[in-house]
């Protein structure tokens with residue numbers, strides 16, 4: 275069994291959703307927002323692979339937009355017109371990102387970096403968006419969010435994904451994270467919180483416990499996230515408001 279952040283979060287939110295996605299293989303179709311998010315991630319990966327140092331791209335905005343064109347994913351849009359509209363949205367987001375990028379003082383040392391480590395027989399894997407080395411010598415795990423509104427430092431401190439990636443930075447790369455941050459690129463805001471090494475044991479326990487339950491086939495539904503679930507109109511356990519006649523087949 276291998277566990278990634280997505281699998282762990284899905285199981286923690288709703289074990290039944292985990293079953294639908296990862297056991298039954300029922301992947302929901304890609305939404306325009308999801309597709310744009312992937313295009314933006316691919317763009318930033320390409321751009322920062324060439325430009326890790328602050329201020330090392332005098333014509334960076336034009337380069338960023340060129341990378342956007344080559345990284346663009348065409349899937350997820352119902353009409354060509356819809357695709358054009360979302361493409362333009364992405365361009366505006368990247369122009370805003372460039373404004374932030376101009377004042378960056380950190381060096382980017384890892385970009386879309388894969389990791390894999392083992393804990394008590396469970397393999398944990400993932401891909402970090404980015405790790406920065408700050409001017410004061412501290413390391414910072416950074417994740418991009420392209421759809422969400424900026425959250426508080428307290429929420430970033432409790433972010434499961436960042437905590438997992440901070441743990442991986444220590445275990446796999448031997449680097450001590452001081453900060454964990456979310457870069458909300460639509461909102462042009464970076465929110466950071468101190469990395470909490472004291473929380474690692476609880477995180478490892480959570481991973482091992484979740485894997486044990488998955489292994490036992492324990493998939494009890496948790497309905498607290500139904501309103502945002504992609505299967506809310508089809509799932510038999512959904513408590514989200516339903517349209518009349520929606521077939522509940524899952």
Ligand code: SF4
Nearest residue numbers: 288291500503509512
């Ligand atoms: S609709 Fe609710 S119960 Fe069903 S899979 Fe989604 S979150 Fe779980």
